[in-house]
Amino acid sequence: MVRFLKKMFIPAAAFFVALSLLFAGCGTKADGGYSYFVQLDLDRSALFVDGENLSLSEYRELMSELKTLVNGLEEDFSVEFPEGDIARINAAEAGEIVQVSGDTYAALSLAFFYEEEENGCFSPTLFPLTELWGFSPANEGSYGVSRGEPEEGKLAQAKSLCDPSFFVLGEDHTVVKSVAGAKLDFGGIAKGYMCDRISSYILQKYQGHTVDGMIGVMSNTVLLGKKIEDGASRNFNVAIENPRDLLSGGEKSSALFLVGLSDVSVTTSSDNYRFYVNDGKIYPHIIDAKTGKPADRGIISVTAVVPDSVPNAGAFADSLTTAVFCMPLTEAIGFLGEMSEKYGVGAVVITSDHKYYAVGDVCVMDRGEYAAFSNEFLGTDYDLEDFPDEEEVFVAGDVASASDTVVPCEKEKEYIAMIAARS
């Protein structure tokens, strides 16, 4: 037996080395073993200053400055970065004064403001529940594992720790908790806040110049000015990722399009990242503060468009999509209507009966409509017969007759069965 084990040691070791090589390359390792998660997406060809792309050296310099900025914010905001602000607040005892950075303080103040503004549907204080449901970064790699719901007692216990009043923001960037177990999580606001900081950094750096471009931090995008293409400029068109692309072969594809955008922040929250399926139901990573459970309102994707004239538009858009995800459909539509009047917000909500609802100041097109639009205005040459109505992924729903009871359609059931079979 010992001989056998000895013999097996080398192949086994080789196997694990190979496996670790396979998974290396995901994230960049910082000192101390922390792996940066947030990716900044800013192509040189997508950024224009006074109508021109930056030179290679200018672009590299800008990107290295932005990388420092984004990594610094991630260190502040991550629940995992040792010595980071949020990690220290979460580990703090009741009454302990925690000194945080100006960014953490500003983001936390914003988060509490949005919590009130969004009727408590968004909250930065739900981390105990996120941990309980297995969606905290500590569970990375096993988010998708099918599992039962936690016991009622544990759920009630975790929920009792989630309350904004347990956190007091003091003078000089200090935070004090009144309950030791209360924990923060910036998952619903961090990337939007980063977008805001990046865009203001760029605008400040090139003050006095016209800046056009697209900046992306994962599912958050800032669209500055106009899209410049072949010397001409026009408004941007944004494709909403199809959260059910698995049904059409699994290639990333676009289901709907937002047309004619300029100077806005756009964010999408959807249920096809960090989720699992159990007993025919999808459990997304977005926790409903009201129930303490993963959001279950029949909403599968929310995209919000916030004009950049609204302060912190990126952070606001990020928190909005999270909040709307947890609202009953009619409440979501009503709330977005209010946000549209107050802030000029536009939004698209996709439901599990594969309908979509557009609210506020947005022009939404399905695939066929966008192909026709693109042929007419963008010089493309799509064959419109390739986009028949019956093959549209999502169909327009009537806002006036929307109901809180969303019955999943057959396609949706097929999708859930596919996920269940896969895990």
Next chain:
Amino acid sequence: MERQEKIRAIKNGKFFAKGDIAVFAVCLLLVAVFTLFSFGAGKESGSVFEVYAYGEKIATLPLDEDAYYLYTENGGKGSLARVFFEEGKSYTDGNLILVKDGKVCIEQADCPDKTCVRMGAKNSGEIICLPHGLTIKVKGGGLGGDV
């Protein structure tokens, strides 16, 4: 064990011991996994390809029209021109890009490593020539917005 004894023991041993089979099984499995990762998931073939010089898009060209293009690079700036290929002529000042049967490849290059040439003809994914700062990205035939 003496050296001679060891040699005898190895000579008398079987060609395939259980452990050896396990080694081969692991190797095969790894080959399969890598193959799946690199070639799997039947990618949709694209209809156009984009040419980037040092991260900057300099052209978007069709895949359905057979043609030769010459990419040249000078001090961090790249340019592209359509060329008419002459049999036997060797291009020494850049990458010769060939579009044929809906696929794009780099036919000739004067970069030191020629990795780009060895990447072959593609109708999805990317071809990269690091020394010349050239990236060719094949874009899907599907609909797409700016973001």
